[in-house]
Amino acid sequence: MSKIDYKQAGVDYGKIDPLKILAQQAAAATAGNLARHGLTEVAASRGESAYLIDCGDFYLASITECLGTKALVADAMRAITGKTYYDRIAQDTLAMAINDLITVGATPVSVHAYWAAGGSGWFDDAQRALDLVTGWRAACDRCGVAWGGGETPALAGVVADDRIDLAASCVGLVRPKARLTLGERLGPGDAIVLLASSGIHANGVSLARKLAERLPAGYGTTLPSGALFGEALLAPTVLYSPVTEALAAAGIVPHYQANITGHGWRKVMRHGKALTYHFHALPEVPEVLRFLQRETGSDDRAAYGNLNMGAGYALFVAAADAPRVVQIAEQLGVRALHAGTVRAGEKQVVLEPLGLTFGGDDLHVRA
Amino acid sequence: MSKIDYKQAGVDYGKIDPLKILAQQAAAATAGNLARHGLTEVAASRGESAYLIDCGDFYLASITECLGTKALVADAMRAITGKTYYDRIAQDTLAMAINDLITVGATPVSVHAYWAAGGSGWFDDAQRALDLVTGWRAACDRCGVAWGGGETPALAGVVADDRIDLAASCVGLVRPKARLTLGERLGPGDAIVLLASSGIHANGVSLARKLAERLPAGYGTTLPSGALFGEALLAPTVLYSPVTEALAAAGIVPHYQANITGHGWRKVMRHGKALTYHFHALPEVPEVLRFLQRETGSDDRAAYGNLNMGAGYALFVAAADAPRVVQIAEQLGVRALHAGTVRAGEKQVVLEPLGLTFGGDDLHVRA
Numbered sequence: 220m221s222k223i224d225y226k227q228a229g230v231d232y233g234k235i236d237p238l239k240i241l242a243q244q245a246a247a248a249t250a251g252n253l254a255r256h257g258l259t260e261v262a263a264s265r266g267e268s269a270y271l272i273d274c275g276d277f278y279l280a281s282i283t284e285c286l287g288t289k290a291l292v293a294d295a296m297r298a299i300t301g302k303t304y305y306d307r308i309a310q311d312t313l314a315m316a317i318n319d320l321i322t323v324g325a326t327p328v329s330v331h332a333y334w335a336a337g338g339s340g341w342f343d344d345a346q347r348a349l350d351l352v353t354g355w356r357a358a359c360d361r362c363g364v365a366w367g368g369g370e371t372p373a374l375a376g377v378v379a380d381d382r383i384d385l386a387a388s389c390v391g392l393v394r395p396k397a398r399l400t401l402g403e404r405l406g407p408g409d410a411i412v413l414l415a416s417s418g419i420h421a422n423g424v425s426l427a428r429k430l431a432e433r434l435p436a437g438y439g440t441t442l443p444s445g446a447l448f449g450e451a452l453l454a455p456t457v458l459y460s461p462v463t464e465a466l467a468a469a470g471i472v473p474h475y476q477a478n479i480t481g482h483g484w485r486k487v488m489r490h491g492k493a494l495t496y497h498f499h500a501l502p503e504v505p506e507v508l509r510f511l512q513r514e515t516g517s518d519d520r521a522a523y524g525n526l527n528m529g530a531g532y533a534l535f536v537a538a539a540d541a542p543r544v545v546q547i548a549e550q551l552g553v554r555a556l557h558a559g560t561v562r563a564g565e566k567q568v569v570l571e572p573l574g575l576t577f578g579g580d581d582l583h584v585r586a
Numbered sequence: 587m588s589k590i591d592y593k594q595a596g597v598d599y600g601k602i603d604p605l606k607i608l609a610q611q612a613a614a615a616t617a618g619n620l621a622r623h624g625l626t627e628v629a630a631s632r633g634e635s636a637y638l639i640d641c642g643d644f645y646l647a648s649i650t651e652c653l654g655t656k657a658l659v660a661d662a663m664r665a666i667t668g669k670t671y672y673d674r675i676a677q678d679t680l681a682m683a684i685n686d687l688i689t690v691g692a693t694p695v696s697v698h699a700y701w702a703a704g705g706s707g708w709f710d711d712a713q714r715a716l717d718l719v720t721g722w723r724a725a726c727d728r729c730g731v732a733w734g735g736g737e738t739p740a741l742a743g744v745v746a747d748d749r750i751d752l753a754a755s756c757v758g759l760v761r762p763k764a765r766l767t768l769g770e771r772l773g774p775g776d777a778i779v780l781l782a783s784s785g786i787h788a789n790g791v792s793l794a795r796k797l798a799e800r801l802p803a804g805y806g807t808t809l810p811s812g813a814l815f816g817e818a819l820l821a822p823t824v825l826y827s828p829v830t831e832a833l834a835a836a837g838i839v840p841h842y843q844a845n846i847t848g849h850g851w852r853k854v855m856r857h858g859k860a861l862t863y864h865f866h867a868l869p870e871v872p873e874v875l876r877f878l879q880r881e882t883g884s885d886d887r888a889a890y891g892n893l894n895m896g897a898g899y900a901l902f903v904a905a906a907d908a909p910r911v912v913q914i915a916e917q918l919g920v921r922a923l924h925a926g927t928v929r930a931g932e933k934q935v936v937l938e939p940l941g942l943t944f945g946g947d948d949l950h951v952r953a
Contacts, residue, residue, distance in 0.1 A: 234706040234709045234740075238719070238738060242736065246699075246732075246733035246735060246736075248723065249723060249727060250732055252727060252731055253696075253730075253732050256695055258695060260734075265735075270696060272696060272732065274759075279757065281755070282698065282734075283698035283735075283755045284737055285700065285741075287739055288741055288744055291744065328620065328625060328639060333753055335753070342601045342604070343601055345604070348604070348605040349608065351605075352612045353612070356613070359619065360619060363623065364616070365616050365619050365639065366612065367613070367627075368613060368649065368650075371606055376655055376746060377657060379744055379746050382743070382744050384744050384745060384751050386702070386753070388648070388650045388698060390648050464622075
């Protein structure tokens with residue numbers, strides 16, 4: 220099968236970026252408005268995964284994130300198995316927001332749902348609606364957040380027919396303020412603990428959809444384990460906030476945290492500092508990602524540079540804390556691996572077992 | 587021209603409501619999660635326009651709202667005048683969130699943008715992108731909020747081709763807590779001050795779009811004033827937070843507040859109490875709404891029951907405060923009218939000048 224890359228898969232970041240930069244500049248210019256309320260923003264949070272406001276004795280964190288196109292996979296799989304999978308993609312949607320919010324050290328406290336359907340008819344399907352609500356609530360309970368409300372508009376002409384655009388906004392508190400993890404303490408000698416992913420999560424889905432179009436059996440293709448390709452794609456994203464909350468309860472404050480999403484392992488070096496992230500070990504690669512890599516003809520550079528390849532979340536912690544961090548995560552049912560070390564040196568991510576290096580120029584996720 | 591009603595216009599609330607009720611019940615059941623963080627929700631905020639958490643010395647308010655289908659009007663008008671109007675609909679989107687958030691007494695402090703396009707190509711249009719960013723920033727500055735960040739995904743297959751789904755999430759603080767306006771003090775004798783709308787705002791747009799389809803000149807139809815129908819529809823929603831902040835600064839805490847949106851004047855009686863809202867005067871009706879009423883063959887019951895008809899926001903205040911409330915709003919360029927009085931009696935809205943009454947059964951916006 221011929222190679223598929225991201226531009227072919229329909230996401231052209233070059234076209235989105237100019238607007239993004241314009242928006243980031245305009246957004247940054249609004250910081251001064253907070254002075255009217257006796258507040259200040261945490262300027263270093265711009266460019267990080269959640270926005271922070273200094274409220275005196277704590278920081279207020281907020282974020283909005285969307286699922287992307289994974290609902291299209293659920294819709295296609297329903298025709299094959301009869302299941303809706305909306306409980307799973309509900310969890311994915313919340314994970315997109317919550318797993319980003321916690322990177323700054325915040326405890327997520329409330330979420331709002333944004334479920335925009337392509338028409339009122341979408342809501343007729345009682346099973347799908349029930350699964351969506353059930354999965355959303357279960358994820359809230361797992362993360363200890365209150366589901367505050369949301370919007371369920373019917374947007375014929377804006378959202379595609381019989382589709383739904385799923386997003387979540389999340390608010391959190393960094394309290395006490397010492398829990399803030401914007402990377403000031405990130406430095407040489409830190410251990411890198413990787414928390415396992417469950418599969419593709421919600422990034423790389425466009426590529427997977429493109430592949431499904433090319434496979435003779437599409438999403439119904441059987442993987443070596445016997446699982447269906449589409450069903451494996453729909454393994455819900457791991458929610459990492461139980462781990463970060465447990466670390467806080469144990470008195471462990473990471474030096475930095477990164478949610479491994481749209482730029483794969485390049486996300487590991489998202490902090491501005493010039494540091495080398497050296498990995499001596501790699502987590503087990505979920506079958507569906509191995510399959511995706513092979514069938515799209517992606518080399519390791521393309522795979523690890525765009526997909527999570529088994530690492531859903533990176534914790535940068537004091538070396539002495541690494542064993543306890545691993546233990547705490549595992550006790551919560553989240554596999555964890557002390558996989559690497561932060562070293563002095565130029566900005567790069569080195570995957571020693573693969574002889575692969577990503578340089579600082581390979582990542583542009585900040586304004 | 588034959589009559590057009592809401593079901594014909596494509597929004598069937600009967601189909602959305604079962605999901606909404608299911609979601610509201612599941613959401614309410616997550617309240618207990620806050621105890622893990624030493625927090626409690628303000629239960630009375632469920633069913634109100636923003637969600638509130640008690641954080642000790644203040645309340646945290648949050649909300650997510652969407653623009654709806656008004657972007658379709660902007661897109662159609664561009665073909666006629668060459669202007670994008672995305673600066674205006676950016677303001678509309680923020681107004682949907684901010685005007686709801688302030689009803690509970692909150693000061694809006696930060697917003698996140700959610701701009702989900704039907705494909706990367708949407709972002710190619712530099713003028714439209716610039717207008718969207720410029721209008722968004724101007725609205726943030728007007729309301730004194732920090733634009734914290736956002737999402738700009740390209741969602742081919744989920745969002746319709748060359749369309750964009752615009753939404754906003756907003757976080758606010760009720761501080762001091764005495765600013766809370768959940769209606770405990772709402773009662774007989776209160777004055778009702780109505781703040782003027784600029785036109786249709788972002789509710790009733792489906793009806794307006796349906797009408798445009800039937801008019802020979804569509805959105806290009808000239809109104810008596812010479813304005814084009816489509817351009818008049820795109821008058822941006824008034825942002826009311828400068829008024830509510832100025833009231834707070836003047837020491838005036840409303841007894842209750844209602845943002846007049848999807849259910850028109852029926853929204854006036856959204857509080858649970860059995861009270862009669864008696865109007866002796868009505869605000870001037872914007873030309874575009876008068877036109878919409880006439881051309882769709884709507885009687886006053888349909889018009890006032892679904893559209894704002896000139897009243898964008900209702901403030902329920904101590905009678906003695908009414909003149910100052912009007913004065914403060916007008917000084918900020920927002921027209922205001924002491925239009926009515928709260929009376930003891932059954933739950934209803936009485937529009938005396940029109941001989942029109944809406945009963946409590948006419949409104950079901952709470953779970």
